[in-house]
Amino acid sequence: xxxxxxxxxxxxxxxxxxxxxxxxxxxxxxxxxxxxxxxxxxxxxxxxxxxxxxxxxxxxxxxxxxxxxxxxxxxxxxxxxxxxxxxxxxxxxxxxxxxxxxxxxxxxxxxxxxxxxxxxxxxxxxxxxxxxxxxxxxxxxxxxxxxxxxxxxxxxxxxxxxxxxxxxxxxxxxxxxxxxxxxxxxxxxxxxxxxxxxxxxxxxxxxxxxxxxxxxxxxxxxxxxxxxxxxxxxxxxxxxxxxxxxxxxxxxxxxxxxxxxxxxxxxxxxxxxxxxxxxxxxxxxxxxxxxxxxxxxxxxxxxxxxxxxxxxxxxxxxxxxxxxxxxxxxxxxxxxxxxxxxxxxxxxxxxxxxxxxxxxxxxxxxxxxxxxxxxxxxxxxxxxxxxxx
Amino acid sequence: xxxxxxxxxxxxxxxxxxxxxxxxxxxxxxxxxxxxxxxxxxxxxxxxxxxxxxxxxxxxxxxxxxxxxxxxxxxxxxxxxxxxxxxxxxxxxxxxxxxxxxxxxxxxxxxxxxxxxxxxxxxxxxxxxxxxxxxxxxxxxxxxxxxxxxxxxxxxxxxxxxxxxxxxxxxxxxxxxxxxxxxxxxxxxxxxxxxxxxxxxxxxxxxxxxxxxxxxxxxxxxxxxxxxxxxxxxxxxxxxxxxxxxxxxxxx
Amino acid sequence: xxxxxxxxxxxxxxxxxxxxxxxxxxxxxxxxxxxxxxxxxxxxxxxxxxxxxxxxxxxxxxxxxxxxxxxxxxxxxxxxxxxxxxxxxxxxxxxxxxxxxxxxxxxxxxxxxxxxxxxxxxxxxxxxxxxxxxxxxxxxxxxxxxxxxxxxxxxxxxxxxxxxxxxxxxxxxxxxxxxxxxxxxxxxxxxxxxxxxxxxxxxxxxxxxxxxxxxxxxxxxxxxxxxxxxxxxxxxxxxxxxxxxxxxxxxxxxxxxxxxxxxxxxxxxxxxxxxxxxxxxxxxxxxxxxxxxxxxxxx
Numbered sequence: 001x002x003x004x005x006x007x008x009x010x011x012x013x014x015x016x017x018x019x020x021x022x023x024x025x026x027x028x029x030x031x032x033x034x035x036x037x038x039x040x041x042x043x044x045x046x047x048x049x050x051x052x053x054x055x056x057x058x059x060x061x062x063x064x065x066x067x068x069x070x071x072x073x074x075x076x077x078x079x080x081x082x083x084x085x086x087x088x089x090x091x092x093x094x095x096x097x098x099x100x101x102x103x104x105x106x107x108x109x110x111x112x113x114x115x116x117x118x119x120x121x122x123x124x125x126x127x128x129x130x131x132x133x134x135x136x137x138x139x140x141x142x143x144x145x146x147x148x149x150x151x152x153x154x155x156x157x158x159x160x161x162x163x164x165x166x167x168x169x170x171x172x173x174x175x176x177x178x179x180x181x182x183x184x185x186x187x188x189x190x191x192x193x194x195x196x197x198x199x200x201x202x203x204x205x206x207x208x209x210x211x212x213x214x215x216x217x218x219x220x221x222x223x224x225x226x227x228x229x230x231x232x233x234x235x236x237x238x239x240x241x242x243x244x245x246x247x248x249x250x251x252x253x254x255x256x257x258x259x260x261x262x263x264x265x266x267x268x269x270x271x272x273x274x275x276x277x278x279x280x281x282x283x284x285x286x287x288x289x290x291x292x293x294x295x296x297x298x299x300x301x302x303x304x305x306x307x308x309x310x311x312x313x314x315x316x317x318x319x320x321x322x323x324x325x326x327x328x329x330x331x332x333x334x335x336x337x338x339x340x341x342x343x344x345x346x347x348x349x350x351x352x353x354x355x356x357x358x359x360x361x362x363x364x365x366x367x368x369x370x371x372x373x374x375x376x377x378x379x380x381x382x383x384x385x386x387x388x389x
Numbered sequence: 390x391x392x393x394x395x396x397x398x399x400x401x402x403x404x405x406x407x408x409x410x411x412x413x414x415x416x417x418x419x420x421x422x423x424x425x426x427x428x429x430x431x432x433x434x435x436x437x438x439x440x441x442x443x444x445x446x447x448x449x450x451x452x453x454x455x456x457x458x459x460x461x462x463x464x465x466x467x468x469x470x471x472x473x474x475x476x477x478x479x480x481x482x483x484x485x486x487x488x489x490x491x492x493x494x495x496x497x498x499x500x501x502x503x504x505x506x507x508x509x510x511x512x513x514x515x516x517x518x519x520x521x522x523x524x525x526x527x528x529x530x531x532x533x534x535x536x537x538x539x540x541x542x543x544x545x546x547x548x549x550x551x552x553x554x555x556x557x558x559x560x561x562x563x564x565x566x567x568x569x570x571x572x573x574x575x576x577x578x579x580x581x582x583x584x585x586x587x588x589x590x591x592x593x594x595x596x597x598x599x600x601x602x603x604x605x606x607x608x609x610x611x612x613x614x615x616x617x618x619x620x621x622x623x624x625x626x627x628x629x630x631x632x633x634x635x636x637x638x639x640x641x
Numbered sequence: 642x643x644x645x646x647x648x649x650x651x652x653x654x655x656x657x658x659x660x661x662x663x664x665x666x667x668x669x670x671x672x673x674x675x676x677x678x679x680x681x682x683x684x685x686x687x688x689x690x691x692x693x694x695x696x697x698x699x700x701x702x703x704x705x706x707x708x709x710x711x712x713x714x715x716x717x718x719x720x721x722x723x724x725x726x727x728x729x730x731x732x733x734x735x736x737x738x739x740x741x742x743x744x745x746x747x748x749x750x751x752x753x754x755x756x757x758x759x760x761x762x763x764x765x766x767x768x769x770x771x772x773x774x775x776x777x778x779x780x781x782x783x784x785x786x787x788x789x790x791x792x793x794x795x796x797x798x799x800x801x802x803x804x805x806x807x808x809x810x811x812x813x814x815x816x817x818x819x820x821x822x823x824x825x826x827x828x829x830x831x832x833x834x835x836x837x838x839x840x841x842x843x844x845x846x847x848x849x850x851x852x853x854x855x856x857x858x859x860x861x862x863x864x865x866x867x868x869x870x871x872x873x874x875x876x877x878x879x880x881x882x883x884x885x886x887x888x889x890x891x892x893x894x895x896x897x898x899x900x901x902x903x904x905x906x907x908x909x910x911x912x913x914x915x916x917x918x919x920x921x922x923x924x925x926x927x928x929x930x931x932x933x934x935x936x937x938x939x940x
Contacts, residue, residue, distance in 0.1 A: 012459035012476060012557070019469045028833040029733060036729035036740075038722055039747040039807070042800055046754065046762045053765040180660045187657035200661055202929050207668050209925035210918070211861025212756075213890040217897055217914050218671050221678075221907070251664060281650035302753065309755020311864040312890075316898060336757045336864075343761070344868045348769065360761040364754065371753050441827060448735065475829030485820040487839060497838070498828045547824070554828055 051361050056354030057157075143355075148322035148333065150342065150352045157355045161322040165239065165332030166308060169318060172243025172328060173250055173307045178300050180247075181254035188255075189262040190284035201259065208252035216316035219245035224317065233329035235319060240328045242318035246310055250303040257302060261295020262288055294381040298374035305370040309363050311336040335359050394419040394558065394588045395440065400454035402435060402444065409435050411612045412454070417605075422580060422589045424603035424620070426596060428640065432612040433592045437560050440590065441477040442470050458558070475502065478551030478587075482563040484543035486535035486550070491527050494535045494546060498554035513553055521549035522579050541572025548579065559583065561591040565598065577602050596636065600624050608632045675918055678911030687912060696874065696896060697905045701913050706878055707791075707886035711866070712859045714795035714882065715802065720852050722799075723806025730807075731814045732836055752804035756864040763797030763869035764789075785883055792882035794870030801865055802855035809854060809932075813847015814840060816935060846935050850928045857924035861917060863890040889917040 145158035188200045224241050233240075265288050273283040289296075314320075319331025320341060339356050346353040395417040402410035410432050417423050425433035438444045439456060442463065455462050463473055475498075486494050495514040504510055514531075518524040523545040527538070535546055544564060551559060561580075565573040580589060580602050593599050599606055600620060607617040608631075616623065616632045627633045634640060690700030726744070734741035772787035780786075817840050825835040863871070871891040879886045893913050900906040 012461045012463075014461055014467075017461065017463075017468050017472050019467045020472065022471075022831060025831050025833050028836075032725050032729045032733060035722055035725040036734075036744055039726060039744055039751060039803065042803070043747045043750055045766060046758065046800075049765040049770065050758060050761050053761070053769070180663060183657040183660035184664055187654070187661050191654055191657060192661075202933075203668070204661075204664055205929070206922070206925060207664065209857060209861075209921055210668075210671065211863070211890055211921055213861065213863045213894050214671070214675075214914055214918050214921075217893055217910065218674065220897055221910070222674055248667060255664070279646070279650055281653050282646070285653060305753055305755075309757060311755070311757040311867075312894060316894065336755060339757050339761065340864060340867050343764065357761060357765065360758055364758050367753055367755060367758075368750060371750060375749075443823065443827060446823070446826070471829055471831050473829075474827055479827040481820060481824065481827075483820065485818070485824045487821060487824070488843060497825070497830075501828070501830045501834050501838070550824075550828065 046364070050357055050364055054354050054357035054361050056349050057351055057358050058354070059351070146324055148338070150355065155352065157351075159335075159359070161324040162333055162335045162338055162359070164324040164326075165318070165322065166334040166336075168239040168326075168328060168332055169243045169246055169314065169334055170304060170307045172240060173246035174300065174304060176244055177247035177250040177254055177303055177307075181251045181299075181303070182258050182296060184251075185255050185258035185262055186284060186289065189259050190288060191280060201256075204252055204255050207248065208256075210248075212249055212310060212312040213316075215245055215248050216313040219313060219317035231329070235329060235331050237317055237319035237331060238329045239318055239332040242314055242332070242334075243328070245313045245317045246307045249310055249313060250307050253306055254299045254303040257299035258292070258296050261292040261299065264295070265291045294378045298378040301370050301374040305367045305374075308370075309336050309367055310334075311340045315340050335363055339363075392419045393417065394458060395590075396455075396457045396460075398455040398457070400436070400439065400456060401452070402432075402439065403451045404447070405449045409612050410439070413614045415607060415614055415617055417588065417590060419588050420584060420586070421604040422584045422591060422602055423605040423607065424599035425590065425592045425607050425609060426594070426599050426635075427609035427615075428635070429594065431609040433609045434562050436609070437562055437590060437592050440558070440560055441474050441479055443474075443479065445470065475554050476556050476558070478554065478556035478559045480544070480547055480551055480559065480561045480564045483567055484540060484547050486538075486543050486546055488534070488536060490532045491535050491538070491546060492531040495550050495553050498550060502554065514549075517549040517553040518546075520552050520583070521545045522575065522582070523549060539572070541568050541575060544568060544572070544576060545579065548576075552583075556587070558588045558590070561589065563592055563594060566594065573598070596624075608635060610635070672918065672922075675911060675915045679908065679913070679915035682908045682912035683915065688916070692874070696900065696909070697902060701889070701892065701909070701916070703875060703878055704887040704889045704892045704913065705916070707871075708860050708889045710791060710879065710886060711795050711798060711888060712856045714791065715798045715859045716852055716856060718796055718799035719802050719806050719855055720848070723803050723851060723855075724810045724848055726803075727807050727810035727814060728836060728840070731811050732832070732840065748804050748807050751800070752808075756801060756862050757867075759797050759801045759865040760867050760869055762800070763793055763865060767793040767796055768869060789868060789870040789885060790883045791870055791879050791886045794866045794886065795882075797865045797869045798859045798862065801862060802858045805855045805858060806851040809851030809928075810844065810847050812932075813844035813850070813935060816847070817843035846931055850931045850935070853924050853928040853931070857921045857928070860924070861890055861921045863888070863894055866891060889913060889920075893917065 142156045143159050145156055146160045147156040147158040148161050149156045149158075184200075184204065188197050192200060219241055220237070223245060224236050227241055227244070228236050231240075269287050269291060270283055273287045274280075278286070314334040314337035318334060318337065320333050320337060321331040322333040322338075323330050339359055342352070343356050346356060393416040395415075397413050397415050400410060400413040401408065413436060425437065427433050435444065439452065440458075444450045444452065452464065456464060458477075462468075487497060489497070492514055495517050496510045499510055499513050504513070515524065515528075518527060523542060526542060527546075535543065538546060544567075548559075548564075565576045568576065577598065580591065583589060584604075591599075591603065593602075603620045605618065606620045606623040608615045608623065608627075608629075610631055616627060616629045618628075623632065624636060627636060687700040688705060689702050691702055693699035726748075730741060730744060734744070768787060768789055772793065775786040776782060776784060786792075821839050821843070822835055825839050826832075830838070866888060870885055871888045872885040873887070873892065873895045875885060875887055893910060896906055896910050896913070900910070
C-alpha cells in the first residue's frame with residue numbers, strides 16, 4: 001500500500017487543481033516565439049537595407065572636380081596589381097603567361113592631371129560623351145546605356161553589358177547543367193537499383209559541398225587552359241568557361257530537386273505502366289517524366305537562380321570585361337561579379353556605391369521572383385496533376 | 390457499487406465535423422477495474438483520452454459535456470491540466486520508454502515534480518518498480534538503457550513510471566495488445582494487485598481479457614455507450630441485443 | 642519489343658548512366674587535380690607558418706586561424722538562433738497559422754538569396770548602420786566599429802548559414818516519436834519540460850549535423866566576406882573582433898587573380914585550395930554520415 005496515497009484522499013479538488021502560472025513556461029514560450037521571428041526580421045532587414053543603400057544612385061548629381069587620370073579611356077578594374085594595363089575593357093587572364101603583353105598595350109594612364117573637367121565640357125577625346133548634352137553625367141539615364149564605365153571622369157552606369165554578360169553565362173550554364181542533371185536524376189530514380197541510388201544521391205550532393213571559390217579556382221587554372229587548347233579561341237577567360245564552371249555549381253541543385261520530383265511520383269503509376277507491358281525506359285520517359293514536369297521546371301528555375309547570383313566563379317573565370325557581344329568566347333562581366341569586384345573600392349554613399357546596391361536589389365528581386373514562381377507554379381500544377389485536372 | 394470516482398454527463402466529442410463520442414453518461418467506481426470494450430473505431434480509446442485531457446493536444450477536437458472526478462469538473466477553464474495529469478496515469482498501447490536508463494525513466498516523473506534528492510529518488514524508483522512487479526528483473530541493471538528490455542518488460546517499466554508520480558487513477562489503452570501471452574499474463578496479474586490502491590480503466594479489444602480482469606465493463610459502439618454494468622452480468626446476461634451480438638462474436 | 646524501341650531504350654539508359662558517371666568523374670577530377678597540384682607544398686610548416694616574401698613562401702596559418710575564428714563566432718551566433726527557431730516551428734507553431742507559414746517562407750527565401758547579397762547587407766547594415774551607430778553612441782564618433790572586421794564578417798556569415806541549421810534541426814526534432822512526447826505529458830510534465838528533457842536530447846544529432854553543415858558552408862563561402870572583413874595580407878593575427886582577418890577562400894581568390902608571380906605562387910594556391918577542399922569535404926562527409934545513421938535509427 002502506498003503510504004503517500006492514504007493522506008491524499010481528496011486529490012481532486014478545485015484548490016489543488018487551480019490553474020497555476022508557471023514562469024518558466026511563460027518565458028520559454030515567449031522567448032522561443034520571439035527568436036523565431038528573427039528569420040522574418042532578417043529578410044525584411046535585408047530588403048530594407050539593400051534597397052536603402054541604393055538610394056544614393058537617385059540623388060541629384062553633385063558636380064565636383066574629378067582628379068582622375070587620362071581621358072582616352074577607362075581605367076580598367078584592376079585588382080590592386082600595379083602593372084595591369086589596358087585600354088578598353090581588357091579581359092583579365094590571370095594566367096601570368098602574358099606578362100610581356102603588358103608592354104604592348106598603349107599606356108592609358110597619364111599622370112594625374114590638374115583637371116577641372118566640368119561636367120558640361122565636351123571632351124573631344126572621349127568617345128563616351130553623353131548622347132544627350134544636357135549635363136546629366138552618369139545618372140540614371142545611363143542605366144540603360146550600353147557602357148559600364150563607373151570609374152571615369154564621365155561615369156557611365158550602363159547595365160546592359162552586365163545583363164548581357166549574366167545572361168550569356170546563365171544560358172551556357174543551363175545548357176550544360178540541365179540535361180546532365182536531369183538525365184542523372186532520371187537514372188538515379190528510375191533505372192538504378194535501390195542500393196546504387198543510396199550511393200549516387202550523397203555522392204552528387206558532395207559536389208554541392210564544394211565551395212564556389214574552389215570551383216572558380218579549378219576553372220581558372222585548369223579548365224580555362226584545357227578548353228582553350230580544345231577549342232582554340234582567343235580569350236582565355238570568357239563566358240563559355242565561366243558558364244561551364246557555373247554548371248558545376250548548378251548541377252547538384254537541379255539533380256536533387258529533379259530526383260525528389262521523380263521519386264515523388266506514386267509507385268502506382270509505375271506499376272500500372274509496367275503491368276500494361278511497357279518497359280522501364282518507356283515508363284520513365286512517357287509516364288514519370290511528364291508527371292514530374294512541374295518539379296523539373298522548378299529545379300531548373302532554382303538552378304538559374306543559383307547561377308544568376310553566383311559571384312566567385314564569375315569573378316575568377318569570366319574575364320570580367322563588360323562587353324556586350326553575343327560571342328560566347330568573349331569575356332563578360334556579370335551583375336554579381338560587378339558588385340564583388342567594385343564594392344571594396346567605392347566611396348561610401350556616392351553614386352557608384354548606390355548603383356552597386358541597386359544591382360544588388362535587382363539580384364535580390366530576381367531571385368525572390370524565381371523562388372516565388374517555382375514554389376507557386378509547382379504547388380499549383382503538381383497538385384492539379386496528381387488530382388488529375 | 391463503490392463510490393463513483395469519475396462521472397461523465399452528456400460527454401460529446403467532435404473531430405472537426407465528425408462526431409466521435411455521442412452523449413456518454415457513465416459512472417466509473419473507485420478502486421475497481423472498469424473495462425471498455427467494443428469494435429475498432431467505436432470511440433473507447435478516444436473516451437479514455439478524454440479522462441486525462443490528452444485530446445486537448447489535437448487542435449481540431451471539440452468537447453462538450455462534463456467529466457467530473459471527485460465531483461470536480463475537469464474541463465473547467467480554471468483547471469491546471471498539468472497538475473491534473475499528475476493525478477491520472479496513462480499506459481499506452483505500445484510501450485514508450487524514454488531513451489534513458491531504467492532508473493531515469495522511472496525517476497522522470499518525480500524529477501519534474503521537483504524531487505532532486507538522490508536518496509529520495511532511489512526510494513521512489515525502487516518502490517515503483519516493485520509495485521510494477523519488475524524490480525527483481527531490473528534491480529541489477531538500473532542504469533542500463535530502458536530500450537534493452539523486452540516488450541513486456543518495457544510495458545511494466547512504463548507502468549512503474551506511471552506509479553512513480555502517485556496518481557489516483559490509472560488509464561490503460563490496450564496495454565497488452567502488443568505482448569506475448571506470458572507477458573500479458575503478468576500484466577493482468579499486476580492489474581489485479583494494483584486495483585487495491587488505484588482506480589483503473591482499461592481499454593481492450595480482447596473480450597476474454599476484459600472478462601478476466603475487470604469488475605465492471607462498458608460496451609461502446611459507434612461512439613455511443615450501449616451498456617455498462619458488472620462484468621459478470623455483461624458477459625452472461627446482457628440487457629441490450631447489440632451487446633449480446635458483440636459478445637458472441639456476431640460482429641467484431 | 643521492336644528493335645527501334647530497344648535502341649532508343651538503350652540510348653536513354655546509357656545516356657543517363659553516363660551523366661551520373663560524368664558528374665562523379667568531375668568531382669573526382671577536381672579532387673585529384675587539387676591534390677596533384679598542391680601535395681608538394683603541404684607540410685606541417687605550411688599549415689603553421691606565416692606567409693613570407695610577399696606570399697611566395699611560407700605557410701598559410703593566419704588564413705586557417707582566421708577561418709577558424711570566423712566559423713566559431715558564426716556558429717555561436719547561428720546555432721542557438723537556428724535551433725530555437727526549429728523548436729518553435731515543430732513544437733509551438735500551429736502548422737496552418739499565418740506566423741508559421743511566414744517563417745517557413747522567410748527561411749526558404751533566406752536559403753536562396755545569393756551570397757553576395759549577404760555581403761551587401763553586411764556592409765550596409767552591420768558596418769555602416771550598427772557599426773556607425775556604435776561609434777557614435779559609445780565612442781563619440783571615433784572610427785572603430787564602422788569598418789569591416791571579424792565580428793561583422795562572422796555575423797554576416799551566420800545569416801547565410803541560418804537556414805541550414807534550421808532545416809537540419811527541424812528534421813532531427815521530427816524523428817522524436819510523438820509517443821514519447823505523449824508519455825511525458827501524460828506524466829504531468831509541462832510543454833517546456835517535455836522539450837527540454839525529451840525532445841532536445843533526442844535531437845542532439847540533428848543539432849550536430851546542422852552545426853557541421855553550417856561550419857562547412859561558412860568556411861568555404863567568400864562573397865559575404867569580400868567587403869565585410871576579409872583581408873589578404875595581415876602582419877598579425879586578429880586579437881579582437883574589431884580586427885580584420887585572413888581567410889582560406891579569400892586567400893585563394895586574391896592569390897589566384899592578383900598574384901604577380903604565378904609560377905612561384907601556383908603551388909601555394911593549389912595547396913591552399915587543397916586545404917580548403919579537404920576541410921569542407923570532411924565536414925560534409927561527417928554530416929552525411931550522422932544524418933544517415935539518424936535516418937536508419939528511425940526506421
